Amino acid sequence: MRKIYKVEEEFVNSRLDRWFRRKICPVPQSLIEKSIRIGKIKVNNKKRKSSHKLQLFDSISLYDLNFSEKKNIKKKYIYRASKKDLKESSNIIIENNENFVVINKPAGISVQKGTKSMRNIIDILRKRSEFQDCTPFPVHRIDKETTGILLVAKNRKYAQLLTSLFRIRKIHKTYLCIALGYPQDKKGTFRDILFYFEGDKKIETTAVTHYRILDSNNNYSLLSMSPETGRKHQLRKQLLIHGHPVLGDNKYRMFEKKRTPKKSLMLHSYKINFSINETKYSFKVDPPNDFLKTLKEKNLKIYQ
Numbered sequence: 001m002r003k004i005y006k007v008e009e010e011f012v013n014s015r016l017d018r019w020f021r022r023k024i025c026p027v028p029q030s031l032i033e034k035s036i037r038i039g040k041i042k043v044n045n046k047k048r049k050s051s052h053k054l055q056l057f058d059s060i061s062l063y064d065l066n067f068s069e070k071k072n073i074k075k076k077y078i079y080r081a082s083k084k085d086l087k088e089s090s091n092i093i094i095e096n097n098e099n100f101v102v103i104n105k106p107a108g109i110s111v112q113k114g115t116k117s118m119r120n121i122i123d124i125l126r127k128r129s130e131f132q133d134c135t136p137f138p139v140h141r142i143d144k145e146t147t148g149i150l151l152v153a154k155n156r157k158y159a160q161l162l163t164s165l166f167r168i169r170k171i172h173k174t175y176l177c178i179a180l181g182y183p184q185d186k187k188g189t190f191r192d193i194l195f196y197f198e199g200d201k202k203i204e205t206t207a208v209t210h211y212r213i214l215d216s217n218n219n220y221s222l223l224s225m226s227p228e229t230g231r232k233h234q235l236r237k238q239l240l241i242h243g244h245p246v247l248g249d250n251k252y253r254m255f256e257k258k259r260t261p262k263k264s265l266m267l268h269s270y271k272i273n274f275s276i277n278e279t280k281y282s283f284k285v286d287p288p289n290d291f292l293k294t295l296k297e298k299n300l301k302i303y304q
Contacts, residue, residue, distance in 0.1 A: 003065075007058040010135065010156045016043060016060075017050035024062070040065055079113055081124040089124050095283060096130050099158040102272075103150040104285045107264055110144045125152060139163050140171075143233065145248075147288050148269030149173070161276065166230060171274040175225045175235060176214075176287060178266035178294055179244040180254070182221035187212040190238045194231050207231045209238055220247070220298040224270075235267065247294065264290040 011019050017032045020041065032050055035041045040063045043052060054060075081089075095102035105111070105121060113120045125136040136152050137159035151171075153159035165171045190209045195202055208228040215222045221244070227234055233252065239245055240252040248263040268287040275281065295302060 001064055003062045005060045005062070007054045007056060007060065009056060011054055012056050012156060013053050013160065014156070015050065016041070016048055016052045016054060019054055019060070024065075035065060039063065079118040079120060079123045081127045085119070085124050086127060089128060093128075093130065094285060099155065100151055100153045100162065101125070101130060101136075102283050103152060105142060105147060105150045105269070107145050107147050107288070107290075111138050111141045111150065121150065122152070130154075140166055140230070142269050143236075143265070143267070145265035146267045146269060147291070148175070149272045149283055149285055150269070151272065162274075165274055165276075169228060171272065173227060173269060174271040175227070176268045176270045176291070177223050177225060177235065177239070178247045178291070178298065178300065179221050179223055179239055180247060181219065181244045182213055182216040183211065183223075183242060183244060190242060192238050192241050194234070194237055196232065205229075205231055207234045207238055209235060215301040217299055220300060222295065222300045247298075264288075264294075266291055266294055 005023065007019070011023070014022075016036075017029060020032055021027065029050070032041070036047060036050055039047060042048070042061045042063075043054070044059050045061065092104045092106065093101055094104050103121060110120045112122050122136050122138055125131050131154065134154040135156075136154070137156065139151050139153050139159055139162040142148065142150055151162060153162055162171070188211060190207070190211065192207050194205050194207045196205070197203065206229065210226045210228065212224045213221055214224055225235055231237070236246055236249055236252040240249075240254070243254075245253050247266040249265055249267075268291055269285075270287070271282070271284045273280070273282045292302070
């Protein structure tokens with residue numbers, strides 16, 4: 001029995017194996033590879049590798065495939081947004097158009113689900129009316145405890161476009177943070193080597209962030225920070241390296257033996273600017289009340 005599928009715009013430039021898992025069935029990679037090898041999965045009547053990039057209206061033929069029995073497939077837990085989640089999320093969408101939304105992300109919720117946090121923005125958006133006929137695609141991330149601006153694409157075309165703009169540094173982000181102490185110069189650039197591990201292999205990456213002191217006193221400072229690169233936990237790691245960790249950060253902090261009580265992370269994604277086809281986009285969201293309250297407590301002026 002042969003079934004034929006036409007590649008839709010949503011899957012243009014997607015790998016064949018990823019298309020299969022999303023469109024047909026989430027089977028193991030080994031089963032997809034075997035089916036391709038014996039000719040049960042073809043693209044335009046030809047055998048293609050699992051990594052083959054699909055194009056619009058490609059014809060994918062499936063021959064005598066039956067994956068109704070999924071004994072060897074681990075059942076994935078899917079987070080289902082509650083009525084409370086959907087009600088609360090109505091207040092966080094600050095821009096909604098046919099290609100993307102802009103979110104004012106609250107603290108305490110991940111962008112995507114992980115092993116330690118199932119509740120996430122993307123799964124909540126899937127159930128909202130703004131995504132009734134489309135799929136939310138994350139194009140960048142901000143940490144679970146970080147607040148502020150988050151871009152989410154509505155289709156694969158814009159997901160790829162926005163991801164490319166981030167990669168070539170055409171999307172400019174500005175963060176606000178309250179830090180311990182203050183850098184020696186009123187403005188400048190942090191250039192640091194950060195490390196992470198892939199298995200036992202240690203990987204070095206360069207992180208570049210431009211900063212400006214908006215206000216400071218002997219103990220604390222309010223900083224504007226614009227990352228040029230996009231490394232994981234970049235701002236938090238760099239501020240710790242330079243001796244000025246973000247307030248409320250219990251991961252990248254000083255004085256390891258004196259763990260402070262759990263407090264809000266004083267890091268906020270404040271502005272984002274970019275252009276698409278000569279149309280300029282600029283979005284700004286004010287920090288949450290916890291941030292403003294901390295500014296007052298630390299005798300720092302409200303930013304302009």
